[in-house]
Amino acid sequence: MTTVTIERMGQQGDGIAPGPIYAPMTLPGEVVTGKVDGTHLTDIRIVTPSPDRVSPPCSHFRSCGGCQLQHASGDLVADWKREVVAGYLKHAGLEADVRPTITSPAQSRRRASFAARRTKKGAMAGFHGRKSDTIVQVPNCILITPTLRTALPMCEDLAVAGASRKAALSITVTESDTGPDVAVTGGKPLDGTLRITLAALCEQHRLARLTWDGELIGMRAPPGQSMGTARVVPPAGAFLQATEHGQQTLTDLVCSIVSSAKSVVDLFAGCGTFALPLAETVEVHAVEGDSDMMIALDAGWRQAAGLKRVTTETRDLFRRPLLPDELARFDAVVIDPPRAGAVAQMAELARAQVPVIAHVSCNPQTFARDAETLCNAGYLLDWVQPVDQFRWSTHVELVGAFRLAHIAA
Template sequence: MTTVTIERLGQQGDGIAPGPVFVPLALPGEVVSGTQAGSGLTDIRIVTPSPDRVSPPCPHFRSCGGCQMQHASDALVADWKRDIVAAALKSYGLETDLRSTVTSPDHSRRRATFAARRTKKGAMAGFHARKSDAIIAVPECILVTPALRVGLKVSEDLALAGASRKTALAVTVTESLEGLDVAVTGGKPLDGHLRIVLAALCEQHRLARLTWEDELIGMRVPPAQPMGKARVVPPPGAFLQATEHGQQTLTDLVAETVGNAKSVADLFAGCGTFALPLAQTAEVLAVEGSADMMASLDAGWRQAQGLKRIVTETRDLFRRPLLPDELARYDAVVIDPPRAGAAAQIAELAIAQVPVIAHVSCNPQTFARDAETLIKAGYVLDWVQPVDQFRWSAHVELVGAFRLAHIAR
């Protein structure tokens, strides 16, 4: 039996003791014992618990792999996520005003991907167990909205209709203003009979839209999402902020950064999360690699009232970033790249010297890398705000506010 003291949390939420020794579900300051297997412990017993250890609020926590940190106090989790951002900044020698983490409430996830599988007695839907392909039913999940929880039954019925016994369906369920928007992958090939069964399920569950492997099965009513004053119908399975709270928080932070800018370029614009609210006061160029997303944004803008002009451009910003002469006409830029960051586009922004940049990121490490490029080019990083939409997970997002050094706050 090995006994260790946990010094810190790793980026995936495991407790780390000297060695290092990795201990799942352990917290800093705790003394734990167990059987050492390589760099980890098994058969773990908490000898001295942390004052930040709490009873997990969800009855599924011990078996479900959807959350990693329900055994820790909210304050500890918020500080840990802030520390993840701080460590990324420090690794590049960056200093700034690092704000406290803003966390979305429980029961607020409006989008989730459930795993659904046929069983001998019927079907099961839920999340995967920790480090396993096993599916854990989560009927009392406290992560998702009450409306989204209904998607578990929908997922089970879809599995009965079109899943093989060998492969689980991935059922992405999104709450929209008109009902659930459901997109399924991993199912049987469509044929005439399956189309009829799926169409009946779409009607039975009053789904706003149902797609199967990117093919539309039925749309009772377009599944609109609010973005500022507009309503947008995203393509099936398109990216959407995980919670309404998180979307509003990010939107407010972007607006705080761009201030009174009259012309804004929104890069990696998606379906218009930032472009449409910004168009209430500024003309916007929205650039995104997906033509379907750009079409959705454009349609939402055209149907809204009181917005300034939005120009959309479908463009792969990894292969063809906007160049300095294209960027020079804008007062501010908003950039929200995928986890890999946007090194090529950031390099062009550094040359263009756009006065203000709002950088939204879901990866603190690539954000810090790109921030270093901008700071070396004469920008000041005024502040960074961590945002936790994925409560109780190891995931953290952020917004960073950049301005050229000679421009006053």
């Protein structure tokens, strides 16, 4: 057995000892023993625990792969996520005020992707086990909302009806204002019998909408989502912020950054998470590569009362970023790209010199890269706010406030 002292936490939440040696579920400052297998420590025993070590609050933690950090105190996780963001910025040669992490509460995840598999006696549904394809049933999960927990029997019924014996279904369940919005992938091919069975399950479980590998099975009522004062019905399986708390936090931050603008362009706008709340006070042009999302956003705007003008444009911003002459008519930019960031669009933003940019990101590494592009072009990064919608995971989101140096507050 080897004894090591954990010095820090890595990007995947593992403790790291000199070597480096990676030790899962250990914390900085802990003395641990185990067997060294290459660069990893196995058969770990905690000799000297960290004062930040806590008893995992969820009974499923040891087996479920949905959470990685329930053995650490909330303060430690929040501080670590803040340090992750600051570390990537430092690596890019940038300094900024990185604010303390804002964390969504327990039992607030309104969207989850469950795995469901047929068994000899019926079916089982839950999350995949830690680094495993095994499905762990999670009836007492404290991450998701109580409504999502009650959806697990429905997921089992869907597996009995339409899963093959060789593969699990992936079932995305999203809370909406009219009931669960359910999108299934990986099921058997649809035929007449299966359609009838699935339609009956849609009624039995009072689902707002059920789609099967992209095909609509039934919609009892359009599954609406609030985007400010507007109501939007997103396409099945469309992106949605993980928690209502997180969505409101991000929206408030974005609105504060662009509060002095008279016209805003929202890039990678999705279904209107930011565009529609912004339209309560300012005209917005929303750009997104998915035409169905743009249709949903436009419908939400047209049906809402009291909003400023919102225009939409379906456009692949990776291949056809907005150019400086197109950006020149706007006072501010909101951009919320996927994890890969937005290299091409950032280059054009740097050239365009729009006075204010609110950058939302779900990847601190690509955010730091894109932030470097803007700062090299004369922008100041006023502050960065980490937002943790994925409590007890290694995932972190953030908002950054950029202003041209000569007008920075």
